[in-house]
Amino acid sequence: MTGALTLLGVTFLVFGLSRIQGDPRSVLISDDASIDQWQEMGKQLGLDQPVYKQYMIYVVNLVQGDLGTSTLQKKPVAGILLERGWNSALLAVTAFSLTILIGVPLGVLSAAKTGGISDYVIRMFAVLGQALPSYWVGLLLILIFAVGLDWLPAARKSDWTSLILPTLALGWLGVSGQIRIVRSSMLDILDSEYVRLARAKGVTERAIIWKHVLRNAIVSPVTFASLTFASMLTGSIVVETVFAWPGLGLLSVNALNNSDYTILQGVIMLAALVYVLFSFVTDVVYTMIDPRIRIQ
Amino acid sequence: MQRLTFTSTPATFIRRLSKHHVGAFVLTYIFVILMALVFTAGCSGNNEHSAESITSPEIVASSTSTPAASTADAGDIAATETPPVIVDRTFSLAQSSVMFPAMVPSQLPVGSGGYIHRWGVYETAMTWSAGKPELENRLITDWEMDSDGLGWTLHLKKGVQFHGGWGEMTAEDFVWSFEDEIRETSIHSGIGLARSTGATIEAIDTYTVSIRLDQTSSFFFEAFLSNGSGAATKIFSKARADALGVDGAFLDISGGSGPYVFEKWNPGDEVVLQAFDGYHGISPYVTTVHILEIKEPATQLAALRTGQVDASLVPAPLAADIASEPHLGIQSFGIPGSQRLYPQGQFCMDETLSGTPVQPFPRPGYDPEKPWVGDCESAVSVESARKVRVAMSMAIDRQSIVDNILGGFGRPSYLPEVVPPLLDRVWQDRWFIPYDIDAAKILLDEAGYPSGIDGLMRITTGSHPLEVEIGQAVAQFIGALGGDVTTEVITYSGNRPSVVARERSDLWFRSSGGGTAEPPEISQLRRNPENAFNPGMEIKEPLAIISEMDSITSTEELDEVRERLYDSFSHNMWIIPVVLADQILGLNTDKIESWRMSSGSGYLGDFENIRFK
Numbered sequence: 001m002t003g004a005l006t007l008l009g010v011t012f013l014v015f016g017l018s019r020i021q022g023d024p025r026s027v028l029i030s031d032d033a034s035i036d037q038w039q040e041m042g043k044q045l046g047l048d049q050p051v052y053k054q055y056m057i058y059v060v061n062l063v064q065g066d067l068g069t070s071t072l073q074k075k076p077v078a079g080i081l082l083e084r085g086w087n088s089a090l091l092a093v094t095a096f097s098l099t100i101l102i103g104v105p106l107g108v109l110s111a112a113k114t115g116g117i118s119d120y121v122i123r124m125f126a127v128l129g130q131a132l133p134s135y136w137v138g139l140l141l142i143l144i145f146a147v148g149l150d151w152l153p154a155a156r157k158s159d160w161t162s163l164i165l166p167t168l169a170l171g172w173l174g175v176s177g178q179i180r181i182v183r184s185s186m187l188d189i190l191d192s193e194y195v196r197l198a199r200a201k202g203v204t205e206r207a208i209i210w211k212h213v214l215r216n217a218i219v220s221p222v223t224f225a226s227l228t229f230a231s232m233l234t235g236s237i238v239v240e241t242v243f244a245w246p247g248l249g250l251l252s253v254n255a256l257n258n259s260d261y262t263i264l265q266g267v268i269m270l271a272a273l274v275y276v277l278f279s280f281v282t283d284v285v286y287t288m289i290d291p292r293i294r295i296q
Numbered sequence: 297m298q299r300l301t302f303t304s305t306p307a308t309f310i311r312r313l314s315k316h317h318v319g320a321f322v323l324t325y326i327f328v329i330l331m332a333l334v335f336t337a338g339c340s341g342n343n344e345h346s347a348e349s350i351t352s353p354e355i356v357a358s359s360t361s362t363p364a365a366s367t368a369d370a371g372d373i374a375a376t377e378t379p380p381v382i383v384d385r386t387f388s389l390a391q392s393s394v395m396f397p398a399m400v401p402s403q404l405p406v407g408s409g410g411y412i413h414r415w416g417v418y419e420t421a422m423t424w425s426a427g428k429p430e431l432e433n434r435l436i437t438d439w440e441m442d443s444d445g446l447g448w449t450l451h452l453k454k455g456v457q458f459h460g461g462w463g464e465m466t467a468e469d470f471v472w473s474f475e476d477e478i479r480e481t482s483i484h485s486g487i488g489l490a491r492s493t494g495a496t497i498e499a500i501d502t503y504t505v506s507i508r509l510d511q512t513s514s515f516f517f518e519a520f521l522s523n524g525s526g527a528a529t530k531i532f533s534k535a536r537a538d539a540l541g542v543d544g545a546f547l548d549i550s551g552g553s554g555p556y557v558f559e560k561w562n563p564g565d566e567v568v569l570q571a572f573d574g575y576h577g578i579s580p581y582v583t584t585v586h587i588l589e590i591k592e593p594a595t596q597l598a599a600l601r602t603g604q605v606d607a608s609l610v611p612a613p614l615a616a617d618i619a620s621e622p623h624l625g626i627q628s629f630g631i632p633g634s635q636r637l638y639p640q641g642q643f644c645m646d647e648t649l650s651g652t653p654v655q656p657f658p659r660p661g662y663d664p665e666k667p668w669v670g671d672c673e674s675a676v677s678v679e680s681a682r683k684v685r686v687a688m689s690m691a692i693d694r695q696s697i698v699d700n701i702l703g704g705f706g707r708p709s710y711l712p713e714v715v716p717p718l719l720d721r722v723w724q725d726r727w728f729i730p731y732d733i734d735a736a737k738i739l740l741d742e743a744g745y746p747s748g749i750d751g752l753m754r755i756t757t758g759s760h761p762l763e764v765e766i767g768q769a770v771a772q773f774i775g776a777l778g779g780d781v782t783t784e785v786i787t788y789s790g791n792r793p794s795v796v797a798r799e800r801s802d803l804w805f806r807s808s809g810g811g812t813a814e815p816p817e818i819s820q821l822r823r824n825p826e827n828a829f830n831p832g833m834e835i836k837e838p839l840a841i842i843s844e845m846d847s848i849t850s851t852e853e854l855d856e857v858r859e860r861l862y863d864s865f866s867h868n869m870w871i872i873p874v875v876l877a878d879q880i881l882g883l884n885t886d887k888i889e890s891w892r893m894s895s896g897s898g899y900l901g902d903f904e905n906i907r908f909k
Contacts (some may be wrong), residue, residue: 012399034656034669038796038828040481071562072405073396074546135592142598154598155590244590246565253591254393257758259789 003276010272011062014265015055043073062269068262077266081248085233085270087157088247090238092232094167099174099228104221106175107182111190112209122179127175138169138242138286155244168245170236174228181224185217218289227275236270367683370795378884385583387906388887390596390608394589395565401532402482409485409530413523414570414901416580417459417552418530419452421470421521426892426905431522434577435465435531435553439521445849447508448517452504452754455535456576460535460550467499472534474507474520484526486519488827492650495520512847514854515817523894555580555904569903580904593761598881600624607891609900610882611761612705618882625885627902629893631715631875632706633760634808637753637770639668639685640832641801648826649839659834660801665755667749669801680743685869687739688749692773693731701765705878711862712871713808713816722855727866729873736777748778753803758788760807760877767805770874774803796828804831807877809899817842817861831845833870 010241025041044047046057061068067077110122144163146154153162190213198208235248244250248267255263286293306828395408404412412418421439421588422431433439440452454787455511456465474497477484494510519527537545545551551560555577558864569585586605590596593611600608601621610618610626618625644660662671668688670681694708709729712718740746753774768783775781781803825834841861848854865871881900883891892905 025796035826035828037481037483037487041483044478044481074398074543095805139592139598142595146604147598147601150602154602154604155592155595156588156599156604160821181459205886243590244588244593245597246562250591251564257393257787 003280004041005074005267006276008059010269011059012055012270014268015058017268018038025213031133058265067266070260071259072258080251080263081266081270084235084246084248084251087245088235088249091163091166091170091230091236091240091245091247094163094224095171095174095232096229098167098171100225102171104174104182107179108209108214110120110179110183111213112184112205113185114190123183126176126179129172130180131275132172134169134173134236134238135242137172138165138239141165141169142242155242157245166234166245167240170232170239174232177224177228177260178221181216182214182221185220186213189213189217192273219286222285222289223282226278226285230271230274230278234274235267237271307804328351340495340794360828368711371512385581385908386586387582387584387607387903388586389480389603389900390588390590390594390599390605391900392589392596392609394561394563394565394567394587397549397558398546398562399532399551400537400542401477401530401547402479402484403542403546404477404484404530406485409528410899411901412552413528413530413554414487414899415567415585416901417558417569417586417901418532418552418555419552419554420523420528420530423523424727424894426894426902428825431518434523435470442506442508445512446510447506448521450505450507450521452503452505456553457553457574458533458536460536460548461574462535462536462551465531465533465553466502467505468502469531469534471499472537473532474529476532477529484527485525489516489519489527491512499516499718506704512849513825514846514848541635556585574640577770578904581908582903585903594904597882603884606884606887607762607900608882610880611877612701612703612880613762615703615705615880615882623886625883626880627876627883627891628705629881629891630879631876634709634713634715635760635763635766635873635877636712636806637688637874637876638711638804638833639870639872640804641666642681642832643671643798643834645834645836649689649824649843650826652826653827654834656876657796657798659798663801666751666801667745668751668803682868683739683743684745684749685872687743687777688774688867689729689734689872690732690736690739691777692729692770692872692874694729694875695731697769701769702875702877705880706875709873710866711816712873713819714862714867715876718816722858722862724859724862727862729866732778740777745779749774749781750779751781751803753781753783754791754800754804755783755785755805756786756788756791756807759809763805763807766807766874766877770805771803794830795831798830798832798834800832805874806831809879817845817858831871836868837868838864838870892899 009128015245025038025045025047034134034196040041040046056067059160065078069075069270070077070080096286106122106125110126122272142154145152152165152263156162186209195208198212199205203212235250235252237249237252239245240247241247252264252267255261255267328687331580333800341508351613393407395405395411398408399412399821403485413420419435421434422432424430425432433453435453435456436450439452440449442448451472452465452467452472454464457463457466458469467762474495476482478487478490478495493513495516498506498508500506519525520529522528532545533551536548536551540548550560552558553576555572555575556570559570560566560568566589567587569587571580571583575580588599588605589597590605591610593609597604597610597614597618599605600618601624615626618624641660641663643661645654647653662669662677667684668681670678672678698704698708700705706859707730710729714722732887737746738750751774753767754769755764755771757763760766764785767785771781771783788806791804795804824830824839840863841857841864845854845857845861849858881891889907889909890905891902891904891907893900
């Protein structure tokens with residue numbers, strides 16, 4: 001129910017914003033066109049209807065699964081999103097894998113070795129990952145691995161090697177966030193009485209960390225991971241633009257530049273849907289991790 | 297918990313690490329895997345990634361075995377019966393946008409419309425020659441002007457085949473293409489000019505067409521029949537439109553008659569062109585062209601440096617760096633882009649040139665807070681506003697902008713939208729605008745603004761990588777007169793609705809990409825209130841002069857009136873010209889020997905004129 005209301009709210013927001021960001025006729029029509037032509041095109045695009053009617057038509061179509069037709073390309077938006085969504089998903093899955101494979105172990109290590117050298121190094125790595133802007137990281141990676149070493153392509157989607165740099169640029173932020181949240185969650189648990197009791201009983205440090213502490217600390221990281229994956233899935237505007245990766249993020253930039261608001265609406269609605277869906281899945285996962293949540 | 301210490305030997309350290317630090321073990325493992333992946337990619341992918349890049353070599357059995365080889369420039373490819381030679385004829389270009397197909401004349405947006413003929417897929421009756429400002433026949437063999445000066449008869453070339461098997465081009469296709477682009481609902485660039493001149497077209501026989509106007513126009517021929525402007529009439533197959541319908545034809549990329557065929561056009565991603573086997577002219581030397589959309593200029597340059605692409609636009613400040621690299625070079629191309637300031641709000645026409653009342657938007661009226669706008673009813677006020685505009689113009693150090701922002705790749709501009717080669721031909725020294733702050737302050741004082749002027753300057757983006765920097769410099773120069781000029785950066789498309797609605801009376805700094813060969817008077821005609829686009833200048837005087845020009849057909853007479861027009865612009869500064877910014881192309885000089893582009897447009901194109909080493 002909450003998800004449905006959220007989506008409805010998003011339709012309202014998306015529709016309103018799309019009408020603010022520019023008139024699609026400004027791209028379509030030429031400088032020489034007459035004012036009559038300007039108005040005629042407005043009729044063709046339905047821009048002459050009252051705004052509330054335009055909104056009603058939009059919502060009804062949306063409920064029927066019709067995301068509309070691209071104002072400029074005259075192709076169904078759903079098809080365009082599917083094509084571009086696949087590219088974003090590819091990048092998201094690899095970047096998310098990096099987030100989990102590196103972020104969780106480093107977070108655990110950092111918490112387990114609090115105050116140690118490894119903790120400092122990992123925290124610095126995490127702070128840098130969160131502080132450095134993705135576009136800068138992306139350009140630096142291109143400079144080192146493409147221009148400097150000539151190991152990897154500078155940009156665009158080609159073979160599997162073209163996936164590496166955008167994955168690193170996109171993944172570092174996720175890894176950093178994951179490290180910090182795993183570390184802080186684990187530190188909370190490490191201070192608890194049952195951990196001290198386990199140590200007093202002679203349970204090995206490895207078992208304490210991986211069986212008792214991590215399991216009890218995992219709820220927050222799961223939430224973070226879920227939102228991170230959702231944001232990656234719906235396209236990273238900065239990383240996709242820097243690496244010319246033809247995903248949903250780059251599609252949004254082009255749609256914005258060209259005032260193709262039907263595509264923009266489609267991308268944002270898809271993003272909202274993915275977030276709502278992932279929130280739901282996360283709630284389900286909570287109950288699997290911690291049965292008390294279901295009971296409550 | 298035990299801690300690692302660094303007092304032990306490396307071997308002991310690693311042993312203790314593996315014993316007590318499971319996390320570090322995992323981390324090391326993952327790190328090694330990742331580095332191995334990167335290294336593997338580095339080794340195996342080295343130079344392979346340029347395959348998208350597009351260096352797929354092509355084996356040519358002999359140079360006479362393919363049309364492309366047989367007609368390539370002599371000397372570039374061996375034209376003898378020799379063993380197979382590997383010839384790389386694939387060319388790749390990074391571009392910030394590849395737009396989208398819209399393959400019906402009446403529905404072609406400005407950008408896509410420019411690309412499809414510049415890329416060599418669609419053709420116009422005539423084209424600008426590469427390297428010299430002359431028109432040459434393309435789809436016609438000859439033309440003559442009607443004796444009354446109101447029309448032209450075009451003799452079409454025979455044997456021109458459309459791509460996709462749509463048959464031979466005839467007069468019927470010519471007529472259909474023109475009529476579709478000027479139909480009622482058309483968004484075609486040239487529709488305003490076509491309507492104002494009452495243009496009609498008629499097929500005389502299979503290979504002859506006649507174009508008639510109801511008034512003379514010195515602009516029409518060049519605008520519609522050459523490839524120099526967005527208004528150029530590209531010839532589409534009527535049979536294709538009949539077979540596919542408008543919607544089907546819109547998305548179909550099989551049409552055209554040029555040296556290249558669309559193989560792929562993925563909007564926002566890439567365009568692939570292939571040489572057309574049945575081309576009626578000389579088959580192109582380069583057989584495959586990849587146009588890759590890379591938005592970020594730094595990434596474009598990285599792709600150029602790594603050989604992923606063969607050519608890319610280069611921002612002026614980096615041009616010297618690119619030129620200094622051993623395998624790269626730079627060249628200017630096309631016509632410089634015009635950077636200028638519109639002092640908006642000069643709405644002084646109640647009716648259009650043809651006498652129609654100005655409708656439907658209410659224009660902002662006279663506002664003393666906008667000193668560059670005069671009260672149209674008061675000669676004194678109009679003169680004060682003129683002095684303010686001239687003062688603003690004199691406060692801009694154009695040469696400094698060229699030197700410090702454009703890195704020398706440009707020139708000061710003193711006439712609005714007048715670009716080479718016309719500019720060089722008609723230039724008069726009296727149009728020079730000195731950088732003179734003291735004189736500017738005196739003018740402001742005379743105009744009643746001794747303490748300078750305040751205002752908002754919008755800088756629109758989308759045409760030149762340095763437009764924001766240039767715009768902000770202009771704002772600072774004008775601010776140096778004593779007032780406070782604030783800036784606001786906005787995309788061109790975001791700003792345009794307010795331009796159409798004539799609702800602004802601010803300062804608007806705008807850059808255009810490379811200019812076109814069209815006479816600047818056509819651009820100025822867009823200030824006529826009957827057009828959708830008007831940057832805030834509806835003034836009868838220049839429009840009346842342009843109207844006068846429209847009925848002249850001799851170049852000498854035309855230049856005389858031009859001089860009067862430019863005197864008028866120079867005196868009044870309705871538009872304040874700032875600089876002409878060169879378009880700079882970075883090239884892989886290890887591969888490319890030459891690329892001659894016609895002077896008729898600012899778009900990259902003419903791929904058939906590329907020659908490899």
